[in-house]
Amino acid sequence: MEYHLRNEQRIAHHRNKEDYESQPTDCLQFAYGDRRYVKMTDQIGNQEDVLKIKNLQEINEDFHRADFITQALLTSDIIHYIIGHLSNQHDQIRELSSSAIVLISAVKLGRDNIITYNYIPQIMKLLDDKLQSIRQNGYLSLLNFTQFQEGIDHVFDQRLLQVVVDKLVEETVEDLLILALKLLERVLHCGDAQASVLKTPAIQRLTSLLERKNKYLRSFAAKNLSCISFDAGGKLDIIKQGVVLELCKRLKDEDDEVIINSTIALASLAQHNEGKFIMMDNNQLELVQSLLDHHDDQIKLNIVQLITSLAEHPKGRKECKKCLQILYQYQDDPRFDYISPYATQAIQVILWEP
Numbered sequence: 002m003e004y005h006l007r008n009e010q011r012i013a014h015h016r017n018k019e020d021y022e023s024q025p026t027d028c029l030q031f032a033y034g035d036r037r038y039v040k041m042t043d044q045i046g047n048q049e050d051v052l053k054i055k056n057l058q059e060i061n062e063d064f065h066r067a068d069f070i071t072q073a074l075l076t077s078d079i080i081h082y083i084i085g086h087l088s089n090q091h092d093q094i095r096e097l098s099s100s101a102i103v104l105i106s107a108v109k110l111g112r113d114n115i116i117t118y119n120y121i122p123q124i125m126k127l128l129d130d131k132l133q134s135i136r137q138n139g140y141l142s143l144l145n146f147t148q149f150q151e152g153i154d155h156v157f158d159q160r161l162l163q164v165v166v167d168k169l170v171e172e173t174v175e176d177l178l179i180l181a182l183k184l185l186e187r188v189l190h191c192g193d194a195q196a197s198v199l200k201t202p203a204i205q206r207l208t209s210l211l212e213r214k215n216k217y218l219r220s221f222a223a224k225n226l227s228c229i230s231f232d233a234g235g236k237l238d239i240i241k242q243g244v245v246l247e248l249c250k251r252l253k254d255e256d257d258e259v260i261i262n263s264t265i266a267l268a269s270l271a272q273h274n275e276g277k278f279i280m281m282d283n284n285q286l287e288l289v290q291s292l293l294d295h296h297d298d299q300i301k302l303n304i305v306q307l308i309t310s311l312a313e314h315p316k317g318r319k320e321c322k323k324c325l326q327i328l329y330q331y332q333d334d335p336r337f338d339y340i341s342p343y344a345t346q347a348i349q350v351i352l353w354e355p
Contacts, residue, residue: 038077046082050091057097064104074110084120099127099138106145121159133174140180147187157191169206175215182221195232208244216256227266236273245279252288257297264303271310286320293327302340309347321351
């Protein structure tokens with residue numbers, strides 16, 4: 002019967018036989034079996050560089066599968082040796098180790114191990130490496146690690162916030178600077194980060210990025226400023242540093258994502274009276290109103306919310322009456338049901354009389 006089975010079925014058939022004997026403990030199973038990663042751990046820890054590189058290459062191929070990562074972490078001490086090689090003098094060993102950490106940090110068991118053994122400081126040092134690819138792996142590992150709140154809180158405790166703020170001026174490669182901005186946004190989701198970021202030059206550095214030619218840098222800079230503005234202290238600091246008008250300039254940007262993130266930030270800042278006064282005194286309301294019929298739905302929604310805040314100002318209320326026709330359309334037209342409740346609120350504020 003077994004000759005009619007596929008190869009994997011034949012193997013299973015033999016293993017399930019009552020007289021099947023498992024491999025002896027000293028049998029080399031380099032390709033398969035639980036002892037694979039024990040053997041590889043020994044070789045990347047104690048053998049010459051050529052063999053370390055060969056094993057690290059195989060590890061990187063294996064670790065594209067989460068079940069192989071889990072097996073390696075449960076059956077061996079491989080993570081400790083990989084982390085140790087992050088500071089290896091050999092560039093290729095260091096690069097292969099850092100790419101393995103990117104894959105490990107994408108798996109929950111890997112993140113748990115990194116927290117348990119407090120390996121974040123070693124990963125953070127990758128951001129200072131001379132090789133661009135290794136710095137990129139450092140950012141990607143930390144981005145994987147900060148996908149969940151537990152990871153965000155842990156990296157904040159390891160003082161990653163200040164490191165990333167410094168990278169806003171130290172990092173010369175634009176693609177990596179974008180990763181730094183993404184990482185900063187993640188860290189700002191930690192409860193204590195809002196107050197801590199105000200003790201750094203983050204606002205000034207983010208504002209300078211609003212003028213960059215790269216649209217992704219402008220977009221993520223505006224997004225981070227909006228995150229900072231969600232805190233009352235952050236609003237006041239951004240306003241005091243003259244960022245409101247810089248964000249208003251971005252309302253004319255050629256990229257929709259830049260406008261979206263800028264309008265989110267301005268809608269938040271306009272909740273503070275000083276933010277309203279700056280926009281009204283510098284005649285920015287006409288520019289804001291011109292975006293009400295923008296082709297992007299998210300921009301329309303953000304602008305309606307921004308107009309609601311500006312209409313709380315007496316001058317703004319008078320000027321915003323020009324918007325009533327389109328606001329009524331958003332309120333009544335079923336195509337704009339996602340804007341309708343916000344349009345209703347805006348109309349109520351504009352028509353309010355003391």
